[in-house]
Amino acid sequence: MPRARPPAPSLTRAGDAPLTRLSGVGQAVAAKLAARGILTLQDLWLLLPLRYEDRTRLTDIAQLRNGEPAQVEGRVEAVERGFRYRPMLKVAISDESRGSVVMRFFHFRTAQVAQFAVGARVRAYGTPKPGQHGWEMVHPSYRVITEQEAGVLGDALDPVYPAVEGIGPVTLRRLIGQALDLLPPEAELELLPADWLEGQQLPSLRQALLDMHRPAPDGDLAALAAGRHPAQQRLAMEELLAHHLSLRRQRIALQRHKAPALAGQGVQVERLLAALPFALTGAQQRVFAQVRQDLARPSPMLRLVQGDVGSGKTVVAALAAMLAVEQGKQAALAAPTELLAEQHLNNLRGWLEPLGIRIAWLAGKVTGKARERVMAEVASGHAQVVVGTHALMQEAVVFHDLALAIVDEQHRFGVHQRLALRDKGAAAGSVPHQLVMTATPIPRTLAMAAYADLDVSAIDELPPGRTPVQTIVLSAERRPELVERIRIACAEGRQAYWVCTLIDESDEVIATAAQATFEALSAQLPGLRVGLVHGRMKAAEKQAAMRAFKQGETDLLVATTVIEVGVDVPNASLMIIENAERLGLAQLHQLRGRVGRGSAASSCVLMYQAPLSQMARQRLETMRQTSDGFVIAEKDLELRGPGELLGTRQTGLASFRVADLARDAALLPRVQRLAETLLAQSPAVADQVVARWIGSAVRYAAA
Structure with a gap:
């Protein structure tokens, strides 16, 4: 069993220090940071970069490649300020490779224009793309440099942090740099057992934070982008551990209560x-x-x-x-x-x-x-x-x-x-x-x-006699075929659902409204009894419409996704979901579950509006291939993340800073084992891990 370190008493003093300790942080700046939930030095340590920019080298302008971010350095050749459809500033620079690139700005101040004197030396970082007269960079980051600074580069990748309203990226980077300079020694900061970390081949917390904020220029950028870097795994491991410990403590607290033992004869x-x-x-x-x-x-x-x-x-x-x-x-x-x-x-x-x-x-x-x-x-x-x-x-x-x-x-x-x-x-x-x-x-x-x-x-087993639902994916252009299919199904005594994703017509979203669909289908299928149910109806109206369908008084029910949960109509054997590309996998699966509840062969038609995004294509293909809810849930987690699956409003999962449950799933068994060890051997350390990542936030895990 790994042995936990003794509690580090100075950790709280170091990490919980107010931001006013930093140079340049007065009440106004502190208030802007607080609005983003950044209150202490520790909050800045854990505000990790979204990505990195490599400014440790220069690229000859003649060697630029379309779409590949690069840093260039050259002299200003020409400056053009104009207004066609909106204000625009264009600055052309060239270097010794005889290449030239135009920096294009749509948002700029008059003072900026004055910086770009012809002949001035400029260093710029951006993503080149072909323009009317050669390479262009739109809104690159740049600075005008002196002759002494020419060719003098940094020795680390530049982190790009999440935006904090009212604080510029340069200021934020400077504040985080100051906070990192105040990191305590490793022995004070580390909470996890040293032998355990060594066995997992993970760096200390101090080293992981420095690697994330100040990665070496030869660092593995691909691993950082994919979340596989040892520093990220180290931080994700501790964050998952904190959440797990928080939930386990809730469970332990609940277990201290008594409950009636229901141990009768049965x-x-x-x-x-x-x-x-x-x-x-x-x-x-x-x-x-x-x-x-x-x-x-x-x-x-x-x-x-x-x-x-x-x-x-x-x-x-x-x-x-x-x-x-x-x-x-x-x-x-x-x-x-x-x-x-x-x-x-x-x-x-x-x-x-x-x-x-x-x-x-x-x-x-x-x-x-x-x-x-x-x-x-x-x-x-x-x-x-x-x-x-x-x-x-x-x-x-x-x-x-x-x-x-x-x-x-x-x-x-x-x-x-x-x-x-x-x-x-x-x-x-x-x-x-x-x-x-x-x-x-x-x-x-x-x-x-x-x-x-x-x-x-x-x-994980359905009752015998339940028939698998056949799932078909069709373009909206084939809508007339579906109307005919409904006519045939209802003529045979079956019932059908037609699910729409909006109640009213909308110019902003290409989706057919339930009301318009109800009217259109009522006209196209005059011999059928068509019902309508949506979320804006009064509860009594909604109940009446659902009850009429359940009792067989309605042949076709046009509905919004309010029918996702709780309708059991064994005679319904056809489900049509319009604009299926707009719904998540979990919701599509729930809707499909409304049919196939009787002995008749049932079908679910996923009707989509072209063109499909890559994610929508994957969702519809997953639905077509499997009816296993657990397989679908795994795919949904992979595509969408945990938020909507659990209702993160109640679970706190939305607040993960580093961990990604889909990406870091392999860490969870190790997290569980370490959590049990800490709870048994070092509960004070367990408390500190929770405090570091979750703080004093109230958790309703026992609910």
């Missing part, structure tokens, strides 16, 4: 299993066994159950609820939309009410006397299972004895809402068990990083 579970009209899949049995084991302990369960659309997560939740009911306690299931909550309600009523289990329904539309009655049933314990929306989390709702809180599509809830539901069962040091469900498959790497405080289970 009589109610057996009754439910016997009454179900289907047998559990192997994956459902495995995941329920894990949940059951957790619930039997006197410490709170915190488990995420992920599984594709239709994999049977609700049954696992129902079985878990029966373990609470058998002990005379309550279970609550919260879903983010009324539609999804209502679907859970119908399923649970169908399975549990015949067994004598009392189920309560609490949503925004339950009002007046009916609401009072439900609240009284929940408070008295008469309601054994309570299903609802965010209404469950309101302060007025009081449970008699809540032992299990189930949250579906948890990333769509705000953090405080999830905490509020957990707190409903908190009494005398006891908290309810938590079961979190999601139909968005989460890549293993993302789950390891974002849910280190959760045990993760996957229902």
Whole structure:
């Protein structure tokens, strides 16, 4: 086991020093830096370059290549200031290679023009491209130099930092340089075990920071650009470690609470299993066994159950609820939309009410006397299972004895809402068990990083009898064929979805609006009953449109992506997604999951507007090739990053400074092992690692 270093007491003093220690930082500059979240020396150390410019050498102007950044030096030949469509300044310089290049500026001050006297020596860095009269550089960085400075170059690559409003790049570079000069000695700065770093072939933190800010001219620029440089890997490793430790500490804190041990004989579970009209899949049995084991302990369960659309997560939740009911306690299931909550309600009523289990329904539309009655049933314990929306989390709702809180599509809830539901069962040091469900498959790497405080289970098997959905990619030019295809499908007694990505027409985005599509399809298909649903409709109108489709009163439902989650219509066998190139993989997969829920062969048509971007092409091809939600999630992570997959507003993942979960996935197992070592052997060091990267930011990881 690697041995952690003892805590470094001077670290806080060094890294937390205010920026006013630096020359040139008064209150005004400090305020501009603070607006960007830069408050201390450490914040400047960790503000890493976006890229590097090589100003350690000069390129003869005659040797310039199109699109390759270069530094040139020459004398001003001519200056032209004009105004055709907008102000423009052109400065021609030439060198001894008899080459010439024009520097073109669209934004400039009068004082700049005066600098460019004919014959003055100028050094410029930019990207050349062919112009009307030879090479051009648009807005290069430059400076007028003296004869003594000619040919005198720097010995390190120049870093280019993220922009900070109100502070120029030269000033920012100078401030970071000052901050780096105040880096403490290696022994004071380093927190990770020396033998561990050596085994990983990684530099110390001090060396990694210097390598990132001041890379040698012969450094591996390709590795830096790709994020594979040892210095980047070292910093990413510590940042991932900090996030992992933060989540683990939340988990440890939660485990100190008591929870009711739901370790009965399982009589109610057996009754439910016997009454179900289907047998559990192997994956459902495995995941329920894990949940059951957790619930039997006197410490709170915190488990995420992920599984594709239709994999049977609700049954696992129902079985878990029966373990609470058998002990005379309550279970609550919260879903983010009324539609999804209502679907859970119908399923649970169908399975549990015949067994004598009392189920309560609490949503925004339950009002007046009916609401009072439900609240009284929940408070008295008469309601054994309570299903609802965010209404469950309101302060007025009081449970008699809540032992299990189930949250579906948890990333769509705000953090405080999830905490509020957990707190409903908190009494005398006891908290309810938590079961979190999601139909968005989460890549293993993302789950390891974002849910280190959760045990993760996957229902990775669909129930038998589900037919694979055939996915077709078509250009919008073939729209008339799709209209005919809908006519045929509906004539055979099937139903279809037509999904649009906007509600109203927009000049800015090439997307057909749901309203216009509804009107056009109603005219083109006069014999069909066409419905419309979108996010701007009132909740009651939306519910009515969805219910009519579910009950077979509508043949074709034109909708926006509001139907992504929570609609179960087994008779729907055709899904058309218009402007599919505008949607992410996770959303496309969720929409496709709305069909193929019955026994009929189903199809999903991804209709796109040409031309396609490279990323859009990859997304559509991935959808065509696989229906495996976990494969799709991995590809989505690769293409888009973690943000939208998890709802980074709640997870804090958006704040990664160095780490990239898709790129640095291979580091995570090592991070986990080191985290366990630090928590066991050096908790004070673990605290310092978290403080360095995350600070005192409140984390709602236990939500």
